[in-house]
Amino acid sequence: MSQHRHPGASGRAGAVPALPDLPEATVARLPEYLRALHNLADAGHETVSSEGLSAAAGVNSAKLRKDLSHLGSYGTRGVGYDVALLIEQIEYVLGLTQRRAVALVGVGNLGHALAGYDGFASRGFRIAALLDADPSRVGEEINGLVVRHVDELPAIAVEESIAIGVIATPAAAAQRVADQLVAVGVTSILNFAPCVLSVPEGVDVRKVDLAIELQILSFHEHRKASLTALPATGGSALTALPGGLAATDTQEAIGT
Amino acid sequence: MSQHRHPGASGRAGAVPALPDLPEATVARLPEYLRALHNLADAGHETVSSEGLSAAAGVNSAKLRKDLSHLGSYGTRGVGYDVALLIEQIEYVLGLTQRRAVALVGVGNLGHALAGYDGFASRGFRIAALLDADPSRVGEEINGLVVRHVDELPAIAVEESIAIGVIATPAAAAQRVADQLVAVGVTSILNFAPCVLSVPEGVDVRKVDLAIELQILSFHEHRKASLTALPATGGSALTALPGGLAATDTQEAIGT
DNA sequence: AGGCGCTTGTGAAGACGTGCACAAATCGCG
DNA sequence: CGCGATTTGTGCACGTCTTCACAAGCGCCT
Ligand SMILES: NC(=O)c1ccc[n+]([C@@H]2O[C@H](COP(=O)([O-])OP(=O)(O)OC[C@H]3O[C@@H](n4cnc5c(N)ncnc54)[C@H](O)[C@@H]3O)[C@@H](O)[C@H]2O)c1
Ligand SMILES: NC(=O)c1ccc[n+]([C@@H]2O[C@H](COP(=O)([O-])OP(=O)(O)OC[C@H]3O[C@@H](n4cnc5c(N)ncnc54)[C@H](O)[C@@H]3O)[C@@H](O)[C@H]2O)c1
Numbered sequence: 001m002s003q004h005r006h007p008g009a010s011g012r013a014g015a016v017p018a019l020p021d022l023p024e025a026t027v028a029r030l031p032e033y034l035r036a037l038h039n040l041a042d043a044g045h046e047t048v049s050s051e052g053l054s055a056a057a058g059v060n061s062a063k064l065r066k067d068l069s070h071l072g073s074y075g076t077r078g079v080g081y082d083v084a085l086l087i088e089q090i091e092y093v094l095g096l097t098q099r100r101a102v103a104l105v106g107v108g109n110l111g112h113a114l115a116g117y118d119g120f121a122s123r124g125f126r127i128a129a130l131l132d133a134d135p136s137r138v139g140e141e142i143n144g145l146v147v148r149h150v151d152e153l154p155a156i157a158v159e160e161s162i163a164i165g166v167i168a169t170p171a172a173a174a175q176r177v178a179d180q181l182v183a184v185g186v187t188s189i190l191n192f193a194p195c196v197l198s199v200p201e202g203v204d205v206r207k208v209d210l211a212i213e214l215q216i217l218s219f220h221e222h223r224k225a226s227l228t229a230l231p232a233t234g235g236s237a238l239t240a241l242p243g244g245l246a247a248t249d250t251q252e253a254i255g256t
Numbered sequence: 257m258s259q260h261r262h263p264g265a266s267g268r269a270g271a272v273p274a275l276p277d278l279p280e281a282t283v284a285r286l287p288e289y290l291r292a293l294h295n296l297a298d299a300g301h302e303t304v305s306s307e308g309l310s311a312a313a314g315v316n317s318a319k320l321r322k323d324l325s326h327l328g329s330y331g332t333r334g335v336g337y338d339v340a341l342l343i344e345q346i347e348y349v350l351g352l353t354q355r356r357a358v359a360l361v362g363v364g365n366l367g368h369a370l371a372g373y374d375g376f377a378s379r380g381f382r383i384a385a386l387l388d389a390d391p392s393r394v395g396e397e398i399n400g401l402v403v404r405h406v407d408e409l410p411a412i413a414v415e416e417s418i419a420i421g422v423i424a425t426p427a428a429a430a431q432r433v434a435d436q437l438v439a440v441g442v443t444s445i446l447n448f449a450p451c452v453l454s455v456p457e458g459v460d461v462r463k464v465d466l467a468i469e470l471q472i473l474s475f476h477e478h479r480k481a482s483l484t485a486l487p488a489t490g491g492s493a494l495t496a497l498p499g500g501l502a503a504t505d506t507q508e509a510i511g512t
Numbered sequence: 513a514g515g516c517g518c519t520t521g522t523g524a525a526g527a528c529g530t531g532c533a534c535a536a537a538t539c540g541c542g
Numbered sequence: 543c544g545c546g547a548t549t550t551g552t553g554c555a556c557g558t559c560t561t562c563a564c565a566a567g568c569g570c571c572t
Contacts, residue, residue: 019478019479019482022475027472027475027476028468028472030471030475031465031467031468031471031472032452032468034471035450035451035467036452056452057452058452093475093478094471094474094475094478095474095475095477095478095479095481096471096474100470100474100477102470109368109369109372109373110369110373112365112369113365113366113368113369114466116365117365117366117466119450119466119467120466120467120470123467123470123471124467124470124471124474125467125470125474163474163477164470164473164474164477187477187480188473188474188476188477189473190466190469190470190473194291194375195291196288196292196312196313196314202480204473204476204477206469206472206473208464208466208469209287210370210373210375210376210446210464211287211291211375211376211379211380211381212284212287212288213446213462213464214356214358214376214379214380214381214420214446215286215287215290215350215352215379215380216283216284216287216462217420217444217445217446217460217462218350218351218352218356218380218381218419218420218444219278219283219286219349219350219351220283220444220460221351221356221419221420221443221444221460222275222349222350222351223275223351224443224458225351226275
């Protein structure tokens with residue numbers, strides 16, 4: 001993962017803006033907690049126990065408590081966590097108190113879907129620009145936004161204070177687009193193209209690759225099939241084997 | 257199916273489906289290697305060193321060698337890996353030798369994009385069915401496939417031997433759809449809806465959540481900002497753009 | 513006030529993943 | 543035929559993540 005270590009200075013005496021140095025695994029789960037908390041808030045809950053929240057988020061409760069303890073958030077022993085307060089805390093840590101502007105590059109098949117997605121707005125982001133290289137797409141209006149040419153990126157980046165770039169172009173164009181984004185100061189990129197991007201230090205890239213997800217599922221499917229071929233024990237379908245085989249990082253049954 | 261016997265060394269005398277028990281982290285990287293290998297093959301390479309392949313896949317070379325050693329794949333010391341052979345091996349382990357049938361449930365905004373995505377076909381999968389609950393969508397033809405009603409799932413599952421279900425419905429409907437998929441014997445689900453699915457033991461669920469990815473990026477953005485704000489390095493507020501382009505492409509790409 | 517039940521926060525142990533560094537294996541060449 | 547160049551495969555040490563288990567803290571009830 002990130003190979004940089006930021007030396008010390010974790011003990012800021014500042015009141016509010018003491019940004020803790022969270023484990024990456026924790027950061028990846030915070031959004032999940034946040035979503036669960038919003039659901040709970042909508043359902044009228046004012047407090048929630050680690051047990052309840054962890055169930056809603058699909059994780060182990062001890063893990064949740066440790067995660068929350070990392071960001072210094074306080075629950076109340078014997079009671080649980082204040083839902084509204086916790087939402088506020090997590091949103092602050094994730095930097096969602098400011099609505100970040102997103103530039104979406106590549107308004108094709110997938111780009112159209114993303115452009116019309118309301119999950120951006122409801123989860124703390126704002127699509128500020130739609131960009132494409134194809135002249136025939138430039139000018140098209142989607143969801144109130146007009147597609148502009150990718151060459152206008154420098155101007156747009158300034159206009160809109162773009163914080164995050166989303167790449168939804170074919171793989172062949174992705175590196176070039178990434179370079180353009182980096183050139184205008186974007187330091188966070190979400191890449192949907194199936195390729196590795198090379199970016200300067202300090203720029204974060206996350207990748208979403210549908211085919212990879214399917215192939216991982218395929219592996220487990222394959223393994224499950226090769227296992228059911230072997231065991232000669234009981235004929236029952238599923239043996240409720242306790243504490244047995246490992247649960248992977250994919251969510252498995254939420255039994256118990 | 258067809259497995260390659262290797263001369264000498266650890267020839268496992270076992271039967272065919274001796275699938276090694278790969279670390280989950282390795283499984284998650286194999287598809288990445290596979291994609292890189294296909295690129296190399298298309299470019300005419302017949303062999304590749306761990307150094308070369310790892311660079312193409314954006315990982316550490318030692319990690320790559322360890323990953324490959326886990327699946328018992330053989331390279332040749334002093335030479336590298338045979339590209340074609342390695343492709344075959346990885347595809348076998350991932351269970352891609354059979355083209356798995358995918359059922360896509362929820363043909364809305366996102367579903368349309370997925371239905372038109374050629375990355376399914378080119379990476380070992382076949383969209384076998386498009387399903388929706390909205391009668392006004394049923395009957396629509398997309399990419400040569402007709403949208404059918406989700407209630408037909410049981411029949412379709414048999415017809416097409418559905419192996420994987422993809423959920424692209426609103427979150428409110430996702431659990432119900434998951435239950436329906438499980439009921440017809442699907443044991444692998446890819447979920448695009450932002451919610452936790454509860455499924456019986458033995459069923460694998462993977463989730464893709466765009467907002468989570470953005471929020472993770474937001475966190476790092478926030479942290480980067482809070483770091484450049486404090487350190488009293490008299491430097492200008494402008495982050496000194498590295499003179500040229502990326503001199504060193506130390507991939508900071510966030511994995512997994 | 514005191515006790516009791518509930519829940520948090522965390523120490524410790526172990527599982528897991530990573531990357532270095534090097535011996536072993538292989539090839540090409542003189 | 544042997545030697546050096548090259549590259550794999552892996553032992554080992556280290557860091558990260560997960561999970562258990564439990565003391566400490568809190569509120570409520572008597
Ligand atoms: N469609 C899906 O469901 C899906 C799913 C997962 C991943 N992906 C990936 O997302 C990417 C886009 O997929 P798609 O189906 O939307 O493809 P698409 O061809 O429909 O759209 C690509 C768009 O990018 C634009 N473009 C090309 N070069 C550009 C450049 N240099 N600058 C700006 N815009 C440029 C094109 O004009 C086009 O509008 C691909 O890499 C694909 O592999 C797609
Ligand atoms: N659009 C995006 O870019 C995007 C990105 C990430 C995640 N998502 C998520 O993907 C899901 C779908 O998003 P969308 O934008 O396509 O929404 P959408 O409303 O456009 O499409 C949802 C489709 O699901 C169908 N549906 C509803 N209930 C169903 C049921 N019980 N069985 C079968 N079909 C049913 C609807 O008829 C509709 O066609 C949502 O959960 C969304 O949060 C969307």
